[in-house]
Amino acid sequence: MAALSPNDPCSFSRPDVCQLTHLHLDLDVDFVEKVLRGKVVLSAKKKSADARLLVLDTRDLKIVRVTDESSGADIVFTLHDAVQAFGSKLEISLPAASSTEVKIVIEYETSPQSTALQWLSAQQTAGKRHEFLFSQCQAIHARSLVPCQDSPAVKMPYSAKISAPSQLVALMSAVRQEQVANGNKRSHTFSQEVPIPSYLIALVVGDLDSRRIGPRSLVWAEKETVEAAAFEFSETEAMLAEAEGLLGPYVWGVYDLLVLPPSFPYGGMENPCLTFVTPTLLAGDRSLATVVAHEITHSWTGNLVTNSSPEHFWLNEGHTMFVERKIASRMRGENFRHFDAIGGWKDLSYTVKDVLGVEHPFTVLVPCLNGVDPDDAFSTVPYEKGHSLLMYLEQLLGGPEIFEPFLRAYIDEFKYKSIDTNEWKTFLYKFFKNQSKVLDTVDWNAWFNLPGMPPVKPNFDHSLADACQSLASLWSSASDDLSAFCADDIANMSSFQLREFLSILLDGSVLPEKKIIRMDEVYQLSVMQNSEIKFRWLRLCLKSHMQPAIQAALDFVNQQGRMKFVRPLYRDMCEWSVARPKAVSNYKANETSMHPLTASMIAKDISAFD
Incomplete structure (x- = not known):
């Protein structure tokens, strides 16, 4: 070998x-x-x-x-x-x-089986006119x-x-x-003068149109969705400006967005000059466009300063989550940053405790990947555990005004380079040399090398989350009389809070069928088009073994291939004996139209229930 x-x-x-x-x-x-x-x-x-x-x-x-x-x-x-x-x-x-x-x-x-390439037939596109490659x-x-x-x-x-x-x-x-x-034929020439790792080489060929959304940005999409995409991502330049304020000049010149067909397996991919995004972000109210802030941030944390191997992936994703939420705080308020971080902690807890297990080696922040396909180790851990470390350090060292200068200095120190965790830690100590005794109180071994949840939970502002928790508690503790619930319960909630409300219910005990039915009657959750809300609602229904949810979940996973959504839904269906055969049959019927990475990961998820 x-x-x-x-x-x-x-x-x-x-x-x-x-x-x-x-x-x-x-x-x-x-x-x-x-x-x-x-x-x-x-x-x-x-x-x-x-x-x-x-x-x-x-x-x-x-x-x-x-x-x-x-x-x-x-x-x-x-x-x-x-x-x-x-x-x-x-x-x-x-x-x-x-x-x-x-x-x-x-x-x-x-090869036609290249795992880097997905070849779509015309029927798999929105316009159904031409084939598509990405x-x-x-x-x-x-x-x-x-x-x-x-x-x-x-x-x-x-x-x-x-x-x-x-x-x-x-x-x-x-x-x-x-x-x-x-x-x-037509030949197209391109030049990328900034050094990048090979994983950022990207190509797309399709029937695409564009709209200008900023002085350095176009959004590209099929003609059927380009106007909706231009509306959804109209805050792109504002996000770029906030990122520059935190991290320094944007060196890539162009920042375009491309809305891919539904089979794209991720929320976004930070390809330089051309961020790829999923159409599941097109909510119609810009509520899901924060994914763009994440991909924008990668222009510095990941693309400009890069992890030296997949084992140090948290350097890319932990910093990106941290700065993404910093951008959100400047656009929506500091309490929103904490609110989003609370949701991230819940996602991390679900991954660590329910999906992988608290002793699983892939819950380590800096895992050993000898002989491991990094796709198999992919999860929320490097994102949210890495974010939690940075938020904890910010609070430990004196707050945002003390910690944010470190972020910019970090980029200046390592731009155009690839580094590992030890280099990052050494620079952290160098920058905060007057607080080395404070840094010595950090249990670095537990953060970097031990499995499970982080050794310390950051202090979160719960002001936006309290309303979500209160409403969820009312539903959980309600008796047979559910007549007091009405649409006004959520009238003043943002879509982010509605997502959190559903997440809290998912973390709790199984709700009886009549509560699920009443909740849908008053809140109309089953017809909402926000993909994050729909995803959590379907999971809640499957958890309560609602029979109609099986077909609704199958329709949802067939409409888009974002792994954040399809993998948990397939796992939920496989845990329910009634839904499992339908999920397996659906996978076999649709496997060839999926992105190869999505198909491979779902197959592994299904096999875990054999």
């Missing part, structure tokens, strides 16, 4: 021997064969003059030829056997030369898109030339440049 890297347990690459410094793609999009075909030109730098191997990650790629870019001579290469989810190590023999700079050309073709390279799927050093420790600029059907638009995580027509 080919050995994985000593520096990143999820990569074969050896940047310590020879590291990529630039990547140029020249690819043709073939919707008939469902492949990308062409070449990649890789520039690399040897770490020593006698280095003789460039080691790359691949998965299911057909390597046609490897040549020296300057001479055109063939180069010997070895493609090793595949190793589980990690793919195949590609070893390239470097030309013997005095220079430490090398440039090679790899002619290759992706990529999702995080965590280690870039290797099924292009031979690369697929580790977040390796950051490089890239450029691309993409040839696609002339009636379609091609976009990438880069600045758009020229478009040149060539018969029934």
